[in-house]
Amino acid sequence: MPQTxxxxxxxxxxxxxxxxxxxxxxxxxxGQRQFQYYxxxxxxxxxxxxLTASLALINGYTGQFSLGHAGFMAIGAYTSAGITTLLxxxxxxxxxxxxxxxxxxxxxxxxxAGGAMAGLFGxxxxxxxxxxxxxxxxxxxxxxxEVIRAGLRFADFLGGPRGIPGIPAFSSAFYxxxxxxxxxxxxxxxxxxxxxxxxIAVRDNEIAASCMGINTTFQKVWxxxxxxCFAGVAGGLxxxxxxxxxxxxxxxxxxxxxxxxxxxxxxxxxxGSIVGAGIFTLVPEGLRLANLEGWRMVVYPLILILVMxxxxxxxxxxxEFSFLVPWKYKEMVQKRVESSKLTVDS
Amino acid sequence: xxxxTINGLTHYFGGLRAVSNFNLSMESGELVGLIGPNGAxxxxxxxxxxxxxxxxxxxxxxxxxxxxxxxxxxxxRKGIAxxxxxxxxxxxxxxxxxxxxxxxxxxxYGLASSLFHPPRFWTKEHxxxxxxxxxxxxxxxxxxAPLRSSSLAYGQQRRLxxxxxxxxxxxxxxxxxxxxxMNPNEAKELIDTILWVKDRFDLTMLIIEHxxxxxxxxxxxxxxxxxxETIAQGPPAHIRNDPRVIEAYLGKEDTHAA
Numbered sequence: 001m002p003q004t005x006x007x008x009x010x011x012x013x014x015x016x017x018x019x020x021x022x023x024x025x026x027x028x029x030x031g032q033r034q035f036q037y038y039x040x041x042x043x044x045x046x047x048x049x050x051l052t053a054s055l056a057l058i059n060g061y062t063g064q065f066s067l068g069h070a071g072f073m074a075i076g077a078y079t080s081a082g083i084t085t086l087l088x089x090x091x092x093x094x095x096x097x098x099x100x101x102x103x104x105x106x107x108x109x110x111x112x113a114g115g116a117m118a119g120l121f122g123x124x125x126x127x128x129x130x131x132x133x134x135x136x137x138x139x140x141x142x143x144x145x146e147v148i149r150a151g152l153r154f155a156d157f158l159g160g161p162r163g164i165p166g167i168p169a170f171s172s173a174f175y176x177x178x179x180x181x182x183x184x185x186x187x188x189x190x191x192x193x194x195x196x197x198x199x200i201a202v203r204d205n206e207i208a209a210s211c212m213g214i215n216t217t218f219q220k221v222w223x224x225x226x227x228x229c230f231a232g233v234a235g236g237l238x239x240x241x242x243x244x245x246x247x248x249x250x251x252x253x254x255x256x257x258x259x260x261x262x263x264x265x266x267x268x269x270x271x272g273s274i275v276g277a278g279i280f281t282l283v284p285e286g287l288r289l290a291n292l293e294g295w296r297m298v299v300y301p302l303i304l305i306l307v308m309x310x311x312x313x314x315x316x317x318x319x320e321f322s323f324l325v326p327w328k329y330k331e332m333v334q335k336r337v338e339s340s341k342l343t344v345d346s
Numbered sequence: 347x348x349x350x351t352i353n354g355l356t357h358y359f360g361g362l363r364a365v366s367n368f369n370l371s372m373e374s375g376e377l378v379g380l381i382g383p384n385g386a387x388x389x390x391x392x393x394x395x396x397x398x399x400x401x402x403x404x405x406x407x408x409x410x411x412x413x414x415x416x417x418x419x420x421x422x423r424k425g426i427a428x429x430x431x432x433x434x435x436x437x438x439x440x441x442x443x444x445x446x447x448x449x450x451x452x453x454x455y456g457l458a459s460s461l462f463h464p465p466r467f468w469t470k471e472h473x474x475x476x477x478x479x480x481x482x483x484x485x486x487x488x489x490x491a492p493l494r495s496s497s498l499a500y501g502q503q504r505r506l507x508x509x510x511x512x513x514x515x516x517x518x519x520x521x522x523x524x525x526x527x528m529n530p531n532e533a534k535e536l537i538d539t540i541l542w543v544k545d546r547f548d549l550t551m552l553i554i555e556h557x558x559x560x561x562x563x564x565x566x567x568x569x570x571x572x573x574x575e576t577i578a579q580g581p582p583a584h585i586r587n588d589p590r591v592i593e594a595y596l597g598k599e600d601t602h603a604a
Contacts, residue, residue, distance in 0.1 A: 186461050193460030193467070194446070194453040201436050201447045208434035211396055212448040213422035213514050222457065328468045332475050336442065336491050 003334075008327045015323045019177070027173030043171060043241050045281045046180040047234045052261040052273035053187050054230035059259075060267030061191065062223040063203025064130060065138045068145025069231055069258050074250035075121050075148060076114035076232025077239040078158055083110035084240070085167045086158070098168050107170040111179060111236035118232025119225045121148070126224035130217060145255060152247040163246025164239075171241035179237055183230050184324075188270055190226065192329050199223050260300065264307050266314025271321040276314065347410055349374040349550055350518055355404035357394055364390045366574040368404070370552075374517075377544060377551045379565030379582075381558075383594055386571040388554045389431055392520050395552075396428050397421040408518065423451075427516035429507040431523045431554070435495040441506060442491040445478040448513035452477060478513065484546070485509040485539070501532045505539065512543065518550045525557040533560050540564055562586065570594065 030039035051073060058066045084107050085095040096103040129140040153161045190196055201209040202216050210216045239245045257280075265276020283303075284296045307315065348371045355368040365387045372378055380388050393399045395406060397418040406414040413421050436444050454470040482488040485505045490498065495506060504524055511519060524540065525533045537560055544551055555561040561568065562582045570578040570585060572594040578585055585591055 189461055189463045193463075194450065194455070195457060195460045197439070197443055197447045198450070200439055200443075204436040204438045205434045207398060207418070208430065208436065209447070210418035211398070211422055211428055211430075212510065213419050213450050214447065215417075215419045326463070328471070332472065333492055336475075336479070 003322070003330060005327060005331070008322075008330065012323050012327075019181075023173050023177040030173060039173070040241065041281065041285050043173070043176045043237075045278055046176050047237050047241070048258070048261060048277035048281050049274050050180060050183045050234040050237075051231055051258050052265065052277040053184060053270050054227040054234070055258050055262050056227075056267050056270065056273050057187060057190070057199070057223050057230075058227040059262060060269075060272070061196065061203065062199040062220055064220055064224065065134065066141040066224065066227070067138050067252075067255055067259075068125075068141035068143075068148070069227070070250040070252070070254035071145035071148035072118040072122055072228035072231040073235035073238065073254065074152060074247065075118040075228075076111075076235030077245050077250070078114075078152060078164070078235075079117040079232070080107075080110040080114035080236030081164045081167045081239040081245060082158065083113060084170065085164055095166055096168050096170075098170055103168070104170065107168075107240065108175070111175075111233055114236035115229045115233040118235065119229030122225035122228025123221060126221040126228075127217075130220040130224060142252070142255075145250075145252065149247045149251055152250075159246070161247060163244060163249075165244045167239055167243045167245070169240060169243055171237050176237055176241070179233055183233055184270065187226075187230060188324055188326075191270065192326050195219070195222065260304060262314075264304060264314055266311075266316035266319075268313060268318055269316050269320045270324055271319060272314045272316040274321070275316055279315075348372060349376075349409065351405075351407045352391075352395070353405040353407070355391070355394060355401055355406065357390060357399060357402045364574050365394065365571075368571070368574075368576060370569060372518075372550060372552070374550055375548070377553070377564055377566050379561040379568040380552060380554045380571065381556070381561055381568060381585075382571035382577075385573075386594075387574040388571055389522060390574075391571070392428060392522055392552075392554065395421070395520060396426065422514055422516070425515075425517040426520065427511035427514045427518075428520035429504075429511050429522055429524065431526065433503050433507055435503055435507060435510070437494065437496040439495060440492050441487060441495050441498065442475070442478050442482060444495050444506060444510050445481055445513045446474060448510045449474060449478055449481075449515075451515060481509055481513055484543075501528055501536075504528070504536075508539070508543065512547055512549075516549070518552070519544075521551065521553045521555075523554055523556060525555055525560045528557075530559075533557055536560065537563050 026039045026042050029035035051069065055066065055069050058064050088094065088096050096106055125144045129137060129144065132140055152158060158164065198209070198214050198219050201214060202219050206216055261276040261280050262273060264280060265274065266272025283299065287293055287296055287299065311317065350372040352368055352370040355365055356363070357365045368391060380391065382388055390399065394401045397416050397420065400415050404414065405412060408424055408426060411424065413424055436447065452474055455467055459467045479488055479491060482491055485508070487502060487506055487509065495503065498506060508521065508524065525536050528536060541564060543549065553561065553564065565582055567580065568582055568585045569576060570591050577590045577594060578588045
């Protein structure tokens with residue numbers, strides 16, 4: 001059933017309006033003490049979705065198994081918190097305050113800087129390691145993530161193992177929602193471009209891809225660096241939400257969380273990241289509310305086993321949310337389907 | 347200066363000499379067949395040309411430039427495209443996306459555009475889409491453009507692979523057993539397609555093929571390999587009656603005479 005442009009735009013507006021209303025509501029609630037916990041869960045879902053989608057670029061679309069994603073999140077978190085907290089402390093004796101306009105500006109820039117720094121690390125780590133395949137790449141990225149964590153523990157000027165306390169609470173509903181939309185929009189765009197297609201080609205058949213003129217190493221490094229970059233953005237938001245970070249926030253268990261979100265939701269679509277991170281941020285919190293927190297480690301693996309057994313490609317499989325597909329792309333596909341019907345009939 | 351030359355190409359797999367002192371010179375617009383029994387080293391020659399293997403010894407010169415030892419994507423960007431003996435399509439992608447990926451040089455936008463989708467991005471994408479659809483139409487595959495490539499019949503997958511190679515806009519096309527697994531009718535059709543494509547896209551072609559009817563009909567010249575060595579070279583009529591070629595394929599005559 002072909003969709004009209006009007007239909008698509010209505011759908012998109014409804015989704016965005018719903019999102020903005022929800023986000024505003026959460027914004028108001030977050031100001032009240034008794035609701036702070038719930039608003040934090042909501043922000044955490046958004047941050048986890050960014051993380052999962054950014055890992056999907058590497059593991060899902062390009063087919064490179066990375067196990068060091070939390071490391072890039074750490075780079076983003078430390079860079080961002082360094083700029084808003086440590087640097088002002090050094091210069092003026094106190095961190096930035098959330099009441100000044102300049103503070104907000106610096107915070108936004110610091111999140112971008114966190115993304116850029118994580119992207120840079122992704123590039124530097126990706127270039128030598130992405131020549132490796134399969135298990136070897138997984139081991140090297142695992143090691144890289146641990147090296148970042150261990151490095152942070154030794155870096156005294158970043159607080160060492162004690163981390164950075166007293167980070168100003170800049171991550172409001174407005175900023176988290178804004179960066180969430182921007183990140184998802186950019187990743188979506190990347191997927192629906194020549195680069196996205198080339199990533200899938202590399203995953204599908206690397207030899208054929210390289211014989212068709214695709215520089216596979218370069219392609220993999222770009223996807224890796226871009227994934228790292230958005231993980232950095234998520235790290236920056238996380239730091240200013242939790243207000244305290246230390247190296248152990250970003251260990252292998254964090255990577256494992258992101259991997260579980262990804263493979264349960266479905267690694268081949270952005271919808272998969274949204275569903276996976278959404279559900280699996282809520283499940284442990286729900287268990288906590290029901291006083292069954294200890295069951296987390298029973299429920300988690302059980303769901304993972306069931307999904308892997310019955311839905312190999314995750315809950316979403318190859319299905320993408322319709323509002324995430326660009327209208328111009330749908331138009332192109334529809335034209336093609338119509339013309340192919342004509343040729344088949346005649 | 348010839349269009350494409352290979353000089354003394356030699357390649358070892360461990361202790362096994364897979365290709366030994368292989369020489370070839372092709373003029374622009376020529377169609378050369380490469381035949382030989384199984385394991386003669388034909389596909390190895392293709393893998394050496396297209397950069398999948400780095401040659402141990404010898405030179406490969408294409409349009410006055412040495413391409414020996416270049417990475418596969420670099421070889422392709424110089425203007426050499428190939429197909430594969432065991433089909434290597436992008437099975438997870440639609441038929442038209444298989445073509446679009448290969449038409450990299452026609453994309454016309456950079457990484458920044460792909461992240462922000464400015465209006466120019468969609469103009470370029472629509473142009474690319476139209477171009478790829480036209481190319482598919484030439485190969486009679488346009489009606490199936492939105493389907494997955496794995497849903498195609500075997501013969502059509504072979505055609506799609508040729509179309510995909512041509513989407514990279516090569517001037518030298520290497521076909522590795524294009525008629526493998528085809529029935530006589532399909533093979534006949536393939537002969538027409540190959541000759542037509544060659545004229546339409548102004549190509550020089552090197553073809554590996556086991557189907558003698560196909561290779562004798564399309565080739566202007568045939569090179570015969572056996573155990574990595576060139577044992578005969580010449581026009582099809584000449585090759586057909588060459589005793590060394592017959593021996594390589596059928597064995598020595600006197601073993602049965604006794």
